[in-house]
Structures are given as structure tokens and as C-alpha cells.
Amino acid sequence: MSEKLSTALSVAQKQINQMLTMQDAMNSRVSESWRSNGYEWYRAIWVECAEMLDHHGRKWWKHQEIDIAQVQLELVDIFHFGLSLRLMTGDSVDYISSKLAKELHQGTGENDFKIALENLASAAVxxxxxxxxxxxxxxSLMNMDLDELFRQYVGKNTLNFFRQDHGYKEGSYIKIWHGEEDNEVLANLVKTLDTGADDFQQQLYAALEAKYPSA
Structure with a gap:
């Protein structure tokens, strides 16, 4: 293994390790017994795949533009569920992050997005x-590297925590903020903050709090 590849995998493993820890915390926020609740994480993956295809375009009988930003957001959502599935194996976070770092670096080389997406859905089904x-x-086909996945994951994870803290599970959460869906508000806020800051997640949460309609 080259030194450059070794360094890249080391950085990737550190990021994935952090995301696994954040995912465990998020799942525990929803239910402390999430590992034994029988949640169908795999089903959530293939449902997201189907939704993503609409954003990418599947209707050959009409003109469609690929909504790259929305497709990337769906990929981030799928990664949440994928991390949860891997955590369900009972393997250590270090082992899972090492394995995922290699798999995400390798890919398969598939150059047709729809086929790649079907492969992802097929494994889940x-x-x-x-x-x-x-x-x-x-x-890769959506111009998204691991750094971008990490940036968007931290953002969405923070929003998920915010949702839970503001009545998402109880049904009282407000999803449309002054005419914009909360995902759109999130995307705009992330652009104004330093994603490399140690307290990025805390800054983002505070910014969401300031923007929330009931605040």
C-alpha cells in the first residue's frame, strides 16, 4: 500500500469513526434500545433509492434535469441507514470504520448511475x-467525495437531533420554516459556517435554533 493511499484511508477511517459515533448517539436519542427494536434499516435504504431515482430522472418519455444537490442529500440519508446496519453487526467501531473506509475508496467502477443505484437497492432487498x-x-458519479459526505452527514445529523429536540417524534415539529423546508435551511446555513471548526456541530445547532419558526 502506498503512503498516499495509507494516509487517505487513515483520514477516511477517522471521519467514518466519528460518523458511526454520531449515528449511535442519534439512534439512541430516538430509542435507547434501538439495537434490539428490530428496525428495518435495509428497507429504509431501498425506499430512499427509489426516491433518489426521481431526483436523478427515470422517465425517458420526458425531459428531466438531474437534481445533484437532492441526490447527494439522499445518498447522505442512505449512509445514515447503512451505518446503523453495520453497527447492528456488533463489530467494534474501529473495525467497521476500517472496513468502510476501504469499501468506499474502492467502489466497483460502475459508470452508470442507475445501475449503481440498483446494486445498492438490490443488496438491501x-x-x-x-x-x-x-x-x-x-x-463518484455525483461528484461527491468522502469529505463532502462527511460535511453533509454532520449537517444532517445535527438537523436530526434538532428535529428530535423539537417534537419530531411527537408530531409537533415544524418542517417548513418561513416558506422553506428545513433541509433547504440547513444547506444554506452550512455554507455560512466553517465546517472544519471543532465546534461546527454546536454552531450549526445554534444557527438552526435561531432560524426555527417557533424560536
Whole structure:
């Protein structure tokens, strides 16, 4: 293994390790017993794949533009579910992050987005598993590297915590903020903050709090 590749995998593993920790915290926020609740994470993956195809375009009988930003957001959502599935194996966070770093770096080289997406959905349907290599193919074809995945994941994870803290599970959460969906508000706020800051997540949460309609 070259020194450059070794360094890249080390950085990737550190980022994935952090995301696994954040995912465990988010799942525990929803339910402390999430590992034994029988949640169908695999089903959430293939449903997201179907939704993503609409944003990418599947209707050959009409003109469609690829909504890259929305497709990337769906990929981030899928990664949340994929991390949860991997955590369900009972393996250590370090082992999972090391394995995912390699799979996300490798991909399979598939150059047709729809096929790559179908591979991702197929693994979820037939094996109830998360195909990280297929996700890597989808990311590559949408100009999304691991740094961008990490940036968007931290943002969405923070929004998910914010939702839970403001009545999402109880049904009282407000999703449209002054005419914009909260995902859009999130995307705009992230652009104004330093994603490399140690307290980025805390800054983002405070910014969401300031923008929330009921605040």
C-alpha cells in the first residue's frame, strides 16, 4: 500500500469513526434500545433509492434535469441507514470504520448511475445489507467525495437531533420554516459556517435554533 493511499484511508477511517459515533448517539436519542427494536434499516435504504431515482430522472418519455444537490442529500440519508446496519453487526467501531473506509475508496467502477443505484437497492432487498461499494459508485458519479459526505452527514445529523429536540417524534415539529423546508435551511446555513471548526456541530445547532419558526 502506498503512503498516499495509507494516509487517505487513515483520514477516511477517522471521519467514518466519528460518523458511526454520531449515528449511535442519534439512534439512541430516538430509542435507547434501538439495537434490539428490530428496525428495518435495509428497507429504509431501498425506499430512499427509489426516491433518489426521481431526483436523478427515470422517465425517458420526458425531459428531466438531474437534481445533484437532492441526490447527494439522499445518498447522505442512505449512509445514515447503512451505518446503523453495520453497527447492528456488533463489530467494534474501529473495525467497521476500517472496513468502510476501504469499501468506499474502492467502489466497483460502475459508470452508470442507475445501475449503481440498483446494486445498492438490490443488496438491501435481497441480502438486507448495506453495499458501501455501490454507494461509493453513486457518490463518484455525483461528484461527491468522502469529505463532502462527511460535511453533509454532520449537517444532517445535527438537523436530526434538532428535529428530535423539537417534537419530531411527537408530531409537533415544524418542517417548513418561513416558506422553506428545513433541509433547504440547513444547506444554506452550512455554507455560512466553517465546517472544519471543532465546534461546527454546536454552531450549526445554534444557527438552526435561531432560524426555527417557533424560536
Amino acid at each position: 435481497t441480502k438486507k445489507s448495506f453495499d458501501a461499494k455501490a454507494l461509493a459508485d453513486c457518490m
